[in-house]
Amino acid sequence: MSAGIVVAGASSCxxxxxxxxxxxxxxxTCPPVWADVGVSGAGVHIARVQRRLGCDVRLCTVVGGDAAGAVIRADLVRDGLFGPGVVLSGASSSGVVLVGRDGRRMGFPHLTPVDGFAYPFGVLRExxxxxxxxxxxxxxxxxxxxxxxxALGVPIAVDLHLIADPDDAYARPxxxxxxxxxxxxxRLRDPRAWPAALFARYGQCEMAGIGLxxxxxLLALRDGTLVRVAAAPPRRVVNTSGAGDALFATFLAEWVRGGDPVAALQCAVLHAGWKIGHRLPAAVSLTAERLAALRAAAPPATSAGRWDR
Incomplete structure (x- = not known):
């Protein structure tokens, strides 16, 4: 294991x-084409990807003492993610995802059981x-x-998902x-204009990534660099659930390890494309070695420009 990364987020059945x-x-009554049960949610999916890529991942999440919680805990133990950051609550988050034959998905996340949970900051600090x-x-x-x-002095990364406004009230912290x-x-009116708005308002932001x-x-750096990496879809798109989490998680893992944001974005696009060829993308991840081999065999088309011009 190498880079130490703390991931705080939901784990859902x-x-x-x-x-x-x-x-x-x-x-x-309508029998499904297929159905499956698994553990996902942004927190556990990101952590699972990064651990598979060789990072020292410390997951901070909330798991209930209910039946769904038993499933979640078993998965976390199996994946090596169960640790001091997993805090017990009264009930677990869960959800349903409907997936069409073209891979489009419609999610029904039920996060109410953990939304109001007061996660102890002392645990995160440790x-x-x-x-x-x-x-x-x-x-x-x-x-x-x-x-x-x-205030801990450790860089923070976030995926804001479906944001439209750089002054969004919920996303402000x-x-x-x-x-x-x-x-x-x-939800962005102009993805190419987003980095300029972000960098102008928030002086600590150094990188702005956009899943397309x-x-x-796209990836924009504060120095004006703009990189675009073309998609690398599988032969058949099965389920696009969690593609954004996979892109984000892989980019961070590769960037922390190698320090090259362009290579990290290429790996991120390749990994996300590989995952959506599976029924349960959150349950499968490539190792760093397999991802590197995939990039060497089929490097995605990459172009560079400027966001400040």
Whole structure:
């Protein structure tokens, strides 16, 4: 193990159900094309990816003492993620994902059981000792931890997912303290204009990444550099759930280890593309060696420019 990374976020028990497509017509009974149960959520997915890539990952999450919690705990133990940062609560988060034949997904995350949980900052502080990076997801129980975590002197990274406004009220703690900010393009009016708005408002932000879905990903650096990496889709897209988490997690792991943001973004796009070719993308991850071999065999198209011109 190498780079020490703390990941704070949700761990949920998800049921994934394959459907013919969207919109879904009403029927009283409809046997699915396929169905499966697994443990996902941004926290555990990011941690699982980074541990598989060789990082020393310390997961800070909330797990209930219910049946869903038993499934989650078993998965965390199996993946080597169960540790002092896993805090017991009354109930676990869960969810349902519907996946169409084209891979599009519709998620129903039920995070209410953990949203109001007061995660002890002292636990996060202890897990952060000697860490190189704090990955603080946008889970509600993580939000009160962001400002005090910034005082620990460890860089913070966040994926803000479907953000549209650089002054978003809910996202403000992360925007004010994160050095690395990722998000999806889906609600941005102009993805190329987003980095300029972000860098102008938040002086500590050093990197801004944008997942473009089928278009790949963008990465902007404060010095004006803009890199675009084309998508690397599998032969068949099965399930796009968690593609953004995979992109974000892989970028961070590769960047912390190697220090090259361009190579890290290439690896991130390749890993996300590989994952969406599987039924349960959050359950499968490449090792650093296999990912490096994939990049060597099929390097994704990459272009460079400027966001400040």
């Amino acid at each position: 998800y049921t994934t159900v394959a459907v013919e497509g969207f919109p879904l017509p009403y029927m009283p 897990r952060a000792r000697g860490a190189e990076l704090l990955v603080l997801t946008t889970a509600r129980f993580v939000r009160p931890l962001v400002a005090p975590a910034a 992360w925007l004010e303290h994160a050095r690395i900010v990722f998000c999806s393009h889906e 879905g089928a278009g790949g990903a």
